[in-house]
Amino acid sequence: MSPKVTEEYKENRKLELLQVAREVFIEKGFESTTMKDIVEKSGLSRGGVYQYFSSTEEMYREIVELGDKKNIKRFEEIIHSDIPIWNTLVEMVEGYRHIDIPNFGTVQFEYSVNGWRNQERLSYILDRSVTWRNMYNELLEEGVKRGEFYPKLPISAIADFLLNVLDGLLLYHCFGGTTIMDIEGQVDSLVFYLEKVLLEK
Known part of the structure; x- marks a missing residue:
């Protein structure tokens, strides 16, 4: 078997394990999930799982990173397309009318709320927060550049308010x-x- 096939196999197995971990996190919550839970759900041996991941924390962050890359790519595609920024904003907000609970968003919420006492985890959470604040700022600023938006407040304040309300929902x-x-x-009030x-001009 060539090295290329071997690496592809490893990457596919890693992604399969992350999907299993995601399902367990949603079912049990981040704090209650153990590596033993994931080993049992995966059907692999303990060694088979540990050769890829050493902890639930590592698995959680890999899942988040994959999701962030996908969502950031979507933001960038919107910014560099002719899709109206306003339509994108409304679509995002409308998605909060009905949310199936639990989902991975609730796992992230749990992780963040429980993590503020841990300095290393807090730094990680804050770094992600800055990334997403910047992305929303960039999205709104693109709307201004295109002549879609006439902001009555600083863009950063609008982006922060939007993110805070969505988290609250x-x-x-x-x-x-x-x-x-x-x-x-x-949702109607936010729109x-x-x-x-x-x-409004």
Whole structure:
């Protein structure tokens, strides 16, 4: 077997393990998941899993990195296309009307909330936060360059507010969604805010 095939096999096996880990994280939550859980779910031996990953933390971060790369690529494609930025924003916000819980977003929320006491994990979380704030800033700034947006507030403030509200909506979906909050009304309110702060001349 050639080295190329061997590397391809290893990469495919690694991705399969990450999919298994993702499923277990969603089912049990990040903090409750152990490497033993993932070994059992994968059907591999303990050594077969540990030759690729040494901890749940490592697996979690690889899953997040793969997702981030995919989403950043999507942002960049939108920015470098003729797709209206406003349509993209509304599509993102509308996606928060109905969210199946649990999902990997809830796992990320759990990881972040529980991680602030750990300095190394906190640094990781903050670095990701900066990356995504920058991406949303870039998206909104592109809307300004194209003449779509006429911001009434600094772009950075609008991007931060948008991200904070979306995180809040995810949190309330975790707590029971429409049983404790008018999620539909919150989404409508966010779209209304964005219209006022971005579209009105």
